[in-house]
Amino acid sequence: MKSIILKEKTLLLLGLFFLNTLIASDYHPANRLNTQDLFTNNYNPQNSWNYFKNEHAFKNVFLVFAGPYPTSPSSTFGHLFLLLEPVQSNDKPMLLWDSINFSANVQGINSFVKYYKGIFGGLVGYYQIMPFYEKLREYTFIESRPIWIFPLILDTIEKDLLLYYLYQEYYEKYNYIFHKTNCASKIESLINKSINKNITENPFITSPRLVIMNLNERLMTPYFIDSVENTLKSKKSNKIIKFDSEFSSENKNIPIKSEASILLKILEWKYFQRNTLLNNDEQKLLEELRLMASESETSNNIELVKQKKLFRIHAPVKYGIGTQSGIHNDHEIGFQFRLGLHEFSDNYDVYPKYDFITLMKVSMAIRKEHIILNELWLFDQLSLNPNNVISSYVSWRFGLGLVRIADGKNEYLSKGMYLGIGKTISPINEKTSFSFLINLNTIIEEKNDYSMYFVPELTTLLFINKILKMNLAISSSQDILRNSQIKTFFKTNIVFDLNSEYQLDFNSIGSSIGISFHLYLLKYFN
Amino acid sequence: MFKAMLSVIGLFLLTSCATITKGSTQLITINCNVTGAHVFIDGVEIGVTPFVGEIKKNQEMLTIEMDGYQNYSVALSKNLEGMFWGNIITGGTIGSMTDFSSGAAYAYAPASYHVELIGLDTGYDEFEKQLKLKKFAMINISNIALDLSNKDGQYLNSLFSLAGIENNDASAQMVLDNLNQAKGNQIVFANLMCENL
Numbered sequence: 001m002k003s004i005i006l007k008e009k010t011l012l013l014l015g016l017f018f019l020n021t022l023i024a025s026d027y028h029p030a031n032r033l034n035t036q037d038l039f040t041n042n043y044n045p046q047n048s049w050n051y052f053k054n055e056h057a058f059k060n061v062f063l064v065f066a067g068p069y070p071t072s073p074s075s076t077f078g079h080l081f082l083l084l085e086p087v088q089s090n091d092k093p094m095l096l097w098d099s100i101n102f103s104a105n106v107q108g109i110n111s112f113v114k115y116y117k118g119i120f121g122g123l124v125g126y127y128q129i130m131p132f133y134e135k136l137r138e139y140t141f142i143e144s145r146p147i148w149i150f151p152l153i154l155d156t157i158e159k160d161l162l163l164y165y166l167y168q169e170y171y172e173k174y175n176y177i178f179h180k181t182n183c184a185s186k187i188e189s190l191i192n193k194s195i196n197k198n199i200t201e202n203p204f205i206t207s208p209r210l211v212i213m214n215l216n217e218r219l220m221t222p223y224f225i226d227s228v229e230n231t232l233k234s235k236k237s238n239k240i241i242k243f244d245s246e247f248s249s250e251n252k253n254i255p256i257k258s259e260a261s262i263l264l265k266i267l268e269w270k271y272f273q274r275n276t277l278l279n280n281d282e283q284k285l286l287e288e289l290r291l292m293a294s295e296s297e298t299s300n301n302i303e304l305v306k307q308k309k310l311f312r313i314h315a316p317v318k319y320g321i322g323t324q325s326g327i328h329n330d331h332e333i334g335f336q337f338r339l340g341l342h343e344f345s346d347n348y349d350v351y352p353k354y355d356f357i358t359l360m361k362v363s364m365a366i367r368k369e370h371i372i373l374n375e376l377w378l379f380d381q382l383s384l385n386p387n388n389v390i391s392s393y394v395s396w397r398f399g400l401g402l403v404r405i406a407d408g409k410n411e412y413l414s415k416g417m418y419l420g421i422g423k424t425i426s427p428i429n430e431k432t433s434f435s436f437l438i439n440l441n442t443i444i445e446e447k448n449d450y451s452m453y454f455v456p457e458l459t460t461l462l463f464i465n466k467i468l469k470m471n472l473a474i475s476s477s478q479d480i481l482r483n484s485q486i487k488t489f490f491k492t493n494i495v496f497d498l499n500s501e502y503q504l505d506f507n508s509i510g511s512s513i514g515i516s517f518h519l520y521l522l523k524y525f526n
Numbered sequence: 527m528f529k530a531m532l533s534v535i536g537l538f539l540l541t542s543c544a545t546i547t548k549g550s551t552q553l554i555t556i557n558c559n560v561t562g563a564h565v566f567i568d569g570v571e572i573g574v575t576p577f578v579g580e581i582k583k584n585q586e587m588l589t590i591e592m593d594g595y596q597n598y599s600v601a602l603s604k605n606l607e608g609m610f611w612g613n614i615i616t617g618g619t620i621g622s623m624t625d626f627s628s629g630a631a632y633a634y635a636p637a638s639y640h641v642e643l644i645g646l647d648t649g650y651d652e653f654e655k656q657l658k659l660k661k662f663a664m665i666n667i668s669n670i671a672l673d674l675s676n677k678d679g680q681y682l683n684s685l686f687s688l689a690g691i692e693n694n695d696a697s698a699q700m701v702l703d704n705l706n707q708a709k710g711n712q713i714v715f716a717n718l719m720c721e722n723l
Binding site: 091092093094095096131133137261264265268271272274275276277278283286287288289290291293294295296 | 552553554555578635636637638658662665666667668671672674675680681683684687688702705706709710711
């Protein structure tokens with residue numbers, strides 16, 4: 001009886017939880033923001049298609065992918081929008097071309113409601129047309145995300161249809177859902193309608209990566225624009241160091257003319273990352289640099305589009321088989337499955353090198369005709385954010401999961417929450433980093449006893465080349481609730497990319513009680 | 527023991543959050559195409575433009591009013607830092623990107639916002655043209671300055687296009703003169719670009 005009541009309560013709660021989704025899913029075009037009024041007030045509705053066509057007619061169209069942005073859930077897997085090269089492109093530089101963007105309106109909505117509605121429905125999604133420079137600034141300057149610009153192959157009729165379908169949808173609003181009705185799905189649907197391709201909508205997830213794969217035959221090799229941050233780093237790291245030490249607004253050194261342009265770019269970028277009002281000295285320094293930069297010829301202007309770059313983005317799912325040896329056991333056959341945005345072992349052509357997000361990871365092994373669980377992560381994020389001379393963020397980790405631990409003669413599953421905070425530096429180049437994290441792991445061990453482990457950890461990540469990377473770590477661990485003995489661990493992880501689909505992953509953990517290791521062959525699930 | 531554990535976790539989380547939360551107010555500046563326009567936050571007048579001061583991060587509605595102009599309001603977020611500042615700081619126009627019928631607002635520098643009011647007798651097309659030019663000039667002044675050094679570049683060419691002037695040395699010189707006259711200040715430069723057309 002008790003369980004029936006509980007069940008009913010649970011169902012009621014679940015019903016209430018999803019009620020919002022049902023209510024929110026009915027958006028009628030008549031409610032479309034003020035743009036509707038604008039058009040009906042200022043233009044004859046019968047001519048509005050002609051107006052739209054004249055304003056936005058294009059000769060070429062590009063599919064633009066902005067790199068993943070783990071800070072925002074709606075952009076975690078990247079962002080897609082269209083870029084239209086106008087018919088009269090000689091009169092309109094690329095920065096002013098129309099970008100066709102689909103996004104959610106989150107103004108006036110707090111974080112919790114945004115995430116809730118983003119997952120279950122209720123955010124208002126709509127198209128926007130804005131000049132390309134605004135999108136470029138948003139992604140490459142503010143959010144430090146590179147972008148790839150794929151020429152999209154459409155014939156004349158398909159181009160006309162694309163514009164027409166855009167016109168039809170432009171004045172409507174939609175129920176935006178992070179994983180389903182998002183920038184990628186709406187842009188894909190527009191293109192598919194234009195090329196008369198019937199695609200059954202994926203009921204679960206549509207990501208920018210999937211759309212790019214689906215449209216692969218229509219896409220040419222993309223142009224690449226790196227983030228301002230990366231461009232600055234690669235251009236003049238020595239100048240940046242000099243800038244930090246000599247040209248801050250506090251000391252009044254005035255830079256020489258030839259350095260004005262690069263210092264202007266660095267300074268502006270730094271101030272925007274800080275996001276606080278400039279003081280008078282800072283404002284004056286910027287103004288002075290602008291005048292100096294305008295007078296001296298420079299090669300420091302950031303090129304918009306010049307290079308083409310192969311686009312290689314890994315799948316979110318990876319699985320593998322391997323051999324592992326524990327402290328108490330001989331070789332075992334192990335299996336691994338992982339779903340997530342990106343982890344250290346993945347290739348990093350598109351994803352940030354130092355942001356790792358796992359949504360689920362399972363590792364199992366066969367032992368004496370039984371299958372045992374070695375590792376299970378429900379969520380694990382490690383954001384290292386290297387602190388070099390021009391960027392400084394906190395490194396952190398949050399993980400929920402369980403891990404099999406060998407302790408003396410015993411083995412047990414340690415379940416709990418793993419928190420860490422610290423700093424990362426990249427003093428040599430972006431391919432080498434040193435992190436120091438202080439972890440506090442609250443876990444339940446055997447017999448449901450709580451433990452809290454204090455774990456300072458020093459980690460080095462080495463991205464040796466495109467196919468080989470290495471992670472070396474040393475940590476100590478002490479249960480601070482029981483004041484237990486300190487244990488020291490050495491960890492090594494070496495990953496070798498065999499090709500774009502297969503990897504060899506070697507992992508070892510050594511401590512005073514022994515050493516364990518595993519060697520896995522991993523494959524992406526495309 | 528459990529309490530001790532919670533305290534340590536609490537302390538740890540507090541330490542983590544301390545790096546993110548920077549207090550309940552933020553110093554901002556609000557400029558406007560009209561000097562002396564009244565600035566309201568949630569219906570309470572806090573000053574006139576150009577406004578420099580601290581506002582609370584949990585406030586919701588910014589309104590700018592001036593006789594002879596349409597009132598302009600924009601919804602802020604409860605979480606200013608995470609949402610409002612996050613959105614507006616991109617340089618994008620707040621609110622609908624295409625609806626400027628009652629004015630527009632955009633960020634041109636960190637925590638610095640410009641509001642463009644539309645006069646009651648101003649035509650929409652004229653207002654939109656000026657807005658686009660002013661916004662581009664204000665936001666991209668540094669890139670324009672860099673392009674000026676080579677008398678060429680995407681930013682300079684875009685400025686010519688928005689201003690409706692020819693792409694030649696005389697136009698580049700005009701832009702350079704405006705930049706020098708403005709002494710590198712983005713607001714003065716943007717205004718000069720509109721005035722000197």
